Amino acid sequence: SAMLSLGPWLLGALATPQVGVGAVAPLAGPSVARPSALLAEVALDSLGVVVQVGNSLLPSAGRGLFLRLDEGVEDVVIPSGTPLCGYCDGVLIEQAIGDKAVPFAFGDAQQLVLHDGELKPLQRAISDSGAHGVWGHSVRRYGPSGEGVSVVPDSVTRRVLVPLEQAVAADVEAEVAAYEAERAAERDAAGPAFELDGDPAEVDGDLDEMDGDAVEIDEEELAAMAVPEPGFEELGQYCNDLAFDKGMLATDAGSFEYEAASEKLNCLLLVWQLGLMPSSAPSGTSGAGAGTILVPSQVVLVTSRDVRLNVPGKSFEMGARYGLQYWRVLSELGWLE
Secondary structure, rough: OOOOOOOOHHOOOOOOOOOOOOOOOOOOOEEOOOOOOOEEEEOOOEEEEEEEEEEOOOOOOOEEEEEEEEOOOOEEEEEEOOOOEEEEEEEEEEOOOOOOOOOOOOOOOOOEEOOOEEEEEEEHHHHHHHHOOEOOOEEEEHHHHOOOOEEEEEEOOOOOEEEEEEEHHHHHHHHHHHHHHHHHHHHHHHHHOOOOOOOOOOEEHHHHHHOOOOOOOOOHHHHHHHOOOOOOHHHHOOOOOOOOOOHHHHHHOHHHHHHHHHHOOOEEEEEEEEHHHEEOOOOOOOOOOEEEEEEEEEEEEEEEOEEOOOOOOOOEEEEEEEOOOOOOOHHHHOOOO
C-alpha cells in the first residue's frame, strides 16, 4: 500500500476509527480478493483502510472504487460524514457531458456541503462563514434576524463540473480556456489576501492542500491501459452508483426501487467543498464575511452512514448515491449508453 501525506483539509475531518463496534452491520456488497487492472492504491492510516481503483465488478461499468482493510487491521468502523477522497480534476462548463458530470446547483439550503473542514447543511455554512451569498445562486433570508435561508440557482451558465479530460475530449477547449481566463482575472482582482490556484474550480488555502507522495501506480498495468496517473483528489470519479439500473427510468416504481437499492448498496455521497471569495456586498452588509460569497472548490466523496469493514484480505466496491433524477437527466441529454 502506498503512503500518502494528506493535506489539512482532509486530516481535520478524518475521525479516529472505532474498532470492533458490533452495533454497525458489516459492509455487504460486491467484493473481490484484489481488483483486476489495479490503477491506484492509497493507504489512509488514520482510518485503517486502503482506497483502490481497479476494474468494477459491475458489468460494463469500467473502473470502480474499492475499500479494503489495511495490513494488520481486522475490524474498523468509519463514521458517517468522513471524507475519503476528492472527485476529479475538473472544470465548470455550460452543460453536462459524459457520465461523470456534477452540477453546482442547490435547490435546498439543507443540502450538505464541506466547509471549514466540517460536513454541514449549506444554510449553516452561510451562517458560519458570514458570507452574503453563494456563487451562481440567489440567496434569500427570512425569519428573525435573517436566520432562515433559501437558495435557488440563478442565471449563471457554467455550473457543471466535468473531468478536464472529458471536457477536452468533447472539444470544449475554447470554453475551458475562457473559464480559466475568467478565474485568472478574479485572482488578480482579489490580490494577495485571496488567491485561486490550480484547476479553475479550486480555492487555494489549507482546505485544499494536497501534499505528499504521489499515488503508487503499477507501471506495467498503467502502460498496458495507456491511462493517465490519477492523483488522490481524482479517485472519486471512478466510484459507481451501485443502485442504478437503466430499467428504473422506464417504470413508475423506478424511484422507489432506486431508493431501496441505494439504501442497501450505496454508502458514499458527493458533496461540494466551499471556500470564500471577495464580492460586491449588498448595502448594509457587515461582519467577518461581509463582501464575500461561498464559491465551489472541489467535489469530495464522504460516507453517508457508518461503514464497517471486518473481512481482511477482501476489497469491497463502494457505491455513491447520485439519485435517479441525475441519471434521468443524463439519459435525456443522450449521455447514457
